[in-house]
Amino acid sequence: MKKIFQLLLVLPILCVLMFISCSNADEPVDQEEEVNETDYDISGVLSKFSGTGLSYAVNGNTVTFTTQDLPNHTSPYWPEANPLHADYNGTNADFRLNPNTISAQNIVFTITLNPKEATNKQATPMGPIGISRNGVVFFNQYAAGGSPLTNEINSFDQYLGHPTGQGYYHYHIEPAYLTEQFGEDAFLGLLADGFPVYGPVENGETVTNADLDNYHGHTHETADFPDGIYHYHITNQDPYLNGNGYFGTPGNISQ
Template structure:
């Protein structure tokens, strides 16, 4: 298990009171001068043109949250009340199959653009969750109030961010595992960025968990919404497909395929060779959510902090 910075522990009372007084909060979450709780405008340049985006906005109009389109809530709820979702991908299935994509690639939401290019797949996303969140502006259709004594919002807001990852279609293991960087290390099936098991420099990821929303994500100071740990809208104590890391290897839930027990025999990168729900007859290398602890707190992280393979390129990952 890799941590990029020394652990910094805070008292429980400090975390509960933090929303009001910012008592001992992680640096990422107390930069009030850099990330206001009110909506702010940012500009991004793509292909010579500049697009103005509003932080805290999903782009939805009227009273309907368009980000949640084509999703259906199940009765499976996380500890904090996030419903496990099913996603209708029928409208993009044929075009993906026509490119030669199959298996877990067909499970990506249609809001995510997949393009097979030679031996690679290009994944393009706007990085907006398909769940509601208190990290949107309160006037946004995708805003949802959330009250918990264990979790409080940081000052940042969600904003659309264009991200494009090029990953190997048939990944292979590198001679040695390599450490994952800060920022985006992969993408979940709903288009949300995946970060590793470390926090911003000077922070403790286990305390930073107190700033996750109901569905286990939060935005950083660049308004990039992301997951570090088990995302309740995608997986809940199961072996569901979660997403792909930048080395092209897929990530699955905490359990081994076709079992109700946590995956065993994981290597230092948090993966193993075995069967999955998308490869039930052939052993393939894949990652699992893996339980990590700082001695006091524990969580199921998406990444152990290493790539098994060679990561592809990414635009917008930092």
């Protein structure tokens, strides 16, 4: 009888110890899940955007850029009366001036501040696909009609941009004015999905297409995102800026 009484006293203590042990075993799993959860925030690079007719406003978890799409550098595509008009002085011996001139636009991007990889990737459209830090828009790797840039490249000015027939100045390839000003490894802008665009150099090495995925980017730390982020790179080979589409989900673009 005495042994039964002692056992009845011990059983509740054992149950309490087992409960505490099970609770402690669950805690590391929850902590690990929190560590592995990706939560990008691009708010820190917004202060880098500055250009003629460019503004931005944050509203909740989005940022809205409004740009007149006017380059802050010289070009033969400015009207002759504009102080920034200058003859072509680049290095392309085959340069040919297209008949278009730069004119002010009203392009609005609404982009998430917390970009994430999209489950269903979308192709980039013709026209604006992102915005550079001086307010000039990025276009994808295709000329009008979806043809390669092979011939159109010869109409790029000394800073490697040119205007459409509607006066939209844009960069398809490296925005040379920005890489000359900020460095070839610098942050250059954002695509419409919120992921950043960087120059053609990383950690002192020239980036090639082989270093990047099908969307022309990869994930690791940068000077602006020391904890790492997916980011695109400009390279000197097709597709130059973007590959098979946006890595994330693009926001709204109106023009």
